Every structure is written in structure tokens, then in C-alpha cells.
Amino acid sequence: MSDDESYELLGFDHVLLPVGDLDEAVGFYERAGFPVGFRLDEAGIVLLKVGGETPGILLRHEEGLGCRPPAWPSARMWLEVPDARLAAEALESAGIGLLDGPFSSATGWTVEFADPWGNVVGLTDYTKRPQLGRRP
Incomplete structure (x- = not known):
């Protein structure tokens, strides 16, 4: 990419974490001290707030993920x-x-x-x- 085609990185929007069950994930992260910003069950997402910043951690339900660590690092x-x-x-x-x-x-x-x-x-x-x- 040439200099005239470059773009500027402004900051994080959200960090997305795949989870197998939204209710279980929310309970886990609430116990860990993460407040819920919003929840949209119809879209399969929950936003966890991180400090006073607008971006947060986005939990996204993934069908078939189950409750287990992935086989990869x-x-x-x-x-x-x-x-x-x-x-x-x-x-x-x-x-x-x-x-x-x-x-x-x-x-x-x-x-x-x-x-x-x-x-x-x-x-x-x-x-x-x-x-x-x-x-x-």
C-alpha cells in the first residue's frame, strides 16, 4: 500500500470473544467484575464495559462452540x-x-x-x- 493509499488507525472498536452460551458467559464475566453495557439476544451479542471507554468486550454466541477451551492456542x-x-x-x-x-x-x-x-x-x-x- 502506498503512502497516498494509507489509512489511520484511530483505536479499538470492540474486542470480540466467541462464547457457547450467553447466559453462562454473562454470569462468568459478571463474577469477574465486568459490567454489562447492553445485551441483544436476538443478535446473539452482549457488550461488557471496560472502564469509561465506549469500546468494550463483545461476547458473541457461536452455535456449537460448547463449553470447552478451543483445540488451538x-x-x-x-x-x-x-x-x-x-x-x-x-x-x-x-x-x-x-x-x-x-x-x-x-x-x-x-x-x-x-x-x-x-x-x-x-x-x-x-x-x-x-x-x-x-x-x-
């Missing part, structure tokens, strides 16, 4: 939180098992968990380098 989506170690405690208190962490990173701490369909979510903080985070 999942992409990882990480979201910023003020304190990943506190987030890990809250997840475990809600009965959500951790895949990894909390572990130390260059910017702070991170914890990962997976939903029943194998979608991996990481919660990371910038406690070691707050100038890079959303709340310096």
Missing part, C-alpha cells in the same frame, strides 16, 4: 487495572481459577484467567512504571 487480551494482585484475590474469591500469576512484569504485575471457552483475559497494572499507565 487462544489469543490473550490484557486490560489495565490499578492493582493486579488485588484483582487476583477478587477473582479467586469469586471462584474464578487463575491460569497464571500474579507474576511480575516490566511495568508491574499481571494475572491471567480463562473463560469456559478458552478466551484468555489478563489483568495488568503499571505499579512499577505509573507514568505509562492511564492513572500516572
